[in-house]
Amino acid sequence: MTMINQIQIPMTTFPELVTANLHLRELVPTDAEAVYRIYVEEEVTRFYDLDTFDDIRQATELIRRQRSRFERGEGLRWGIAQRANNVIIGSVGYVFSQHNAQGGIGYDLARPYWRKGIMTEALRLVIHYGFSSLKLNRIQALVIPGNSASVGLLTKLGFEEEGLLRDYAFFKGRYNDLICYALLKRDYGASDYALLKGDEKQHKKVV
Numbered sequence: 001m002t003m004i005n006q007i008q009i010p011m012t013t014f015p016e017l018v019t020a021n022l023h024l025r026e027l028v029p030t031d032a033e034a035v036y037r038i039y040v041e042e043e044v045t046r047f048y049d050l051d052t053f054d055d056i057r058q059a060t061e062l063i064r065r066q067r068s069r070f071e072r073g074e075g076l077r078w079g080i081a082q083r084a085n086n087v088i089i090g091s092v093g094y095v096f097s098q099h100n101a102q103g104g105i106g107y108d109l110a111r112p113y114w115r116k117g118i119m120t121e122a123l124r125l126v127i128h129y130g131f132s133s134l135k136l137n138r139i140q141a142l143v144i145p146g147n148s149a150s151v152g153l154l155t156k157l158g159f160e161e162e163g164l165l166r167d168y169a170f171f172k173g174r175y176n177d178l179i180c181y182a183l184l185k186r187d188y189g190a191s192d193y194a195l196l197k198g199d200e201k202q203h204k205k206v207v
């Protein structure tokens with residue numbers, strides 16, 4: 001059991017989620033090849049605190065790290081597979097700041113699958129799960145300036161831009177500015193969030 005904001009969340013079993021087209025599930029060692037294919041593309045890692053992969057062992061290590069984060073209750077990262085074939089094409093998830101019920105959200109998709117509405121579909125459910133099941137109060141995204149795809153996605157989902165964090169994170173050999181976006185539970189709850197209500201019928205929590 002993991003404690004988030006005084007609420008016991010049963011996290012001994014990894015929570016699988018499904019949407020109309022996607023299966024969100026834990027990454028396992030046999031996904032290494034598919035995970036490697038995502039991060040071997042420079043376009044995918046360009047706006048990420050992750051070096052472009054050049055060795056499949058980096059994918060194996062990433063999967064192992066995400067498993068241990070989950071076991072420690074520090075984060076939850078789903079692999080995104082198309083329901084049709086269960087092959088991993090991306091990932092999405094949270095890093096938790098438990099004392100303030102906050103989830104830092106991150107996401108990526110293999111280059112051939114961009115701009116087909118896939119991450120919108122995945123995030124709608126992950127956000128809903130974050131507020132309703134994990135009992136998060138705030139979902140935050142930190143975006144490198146210039147990542148227009150990520151900004152467009154967050155804006156479409158109702159996130160508000162809060163400001164520029166100057167020299168906030170050191171990666172790829174330099175300090176990077178990050179733009180902070182957030183969605184609060186009260187705003188999410190107050191809005192009709194038509195996109196969610198419509199989709200909820202299609203969403204089924206497996207675990």
Ligand SMILES: CC(C)(COP(=O)(O)OP(=O)(O)OC[C@H]1O[C@@H](n2cnc3c(N)ncnc32)[C@H](O)[C@@H]1OP(=O)(O)O)[C@@H](O)C(=O)NCCC(=O)NCCS
Pocket residue numbers: 043044045047048106107108109110113114115116117118119120121141142143144147148149150151152153154156
């Ligand atoms: C960000 C990313 C996950 C978007 O996934 P996606 O499935 O292509 O996004 P969607 O198709 O659901 O698009 C949602 C909205 O985002 C915006 N958007 C997506 N891709 C865009 C692009 N290349 N250029 C401009 N806007 C874009 C649009 O507003 C779009 O809505 P619309 O199609 O109704 O106009 C994908 O580009 C990616 O993996 N990028 C590399 C990893 C990354 O940068 N992650 C985020 C780190 S903060």
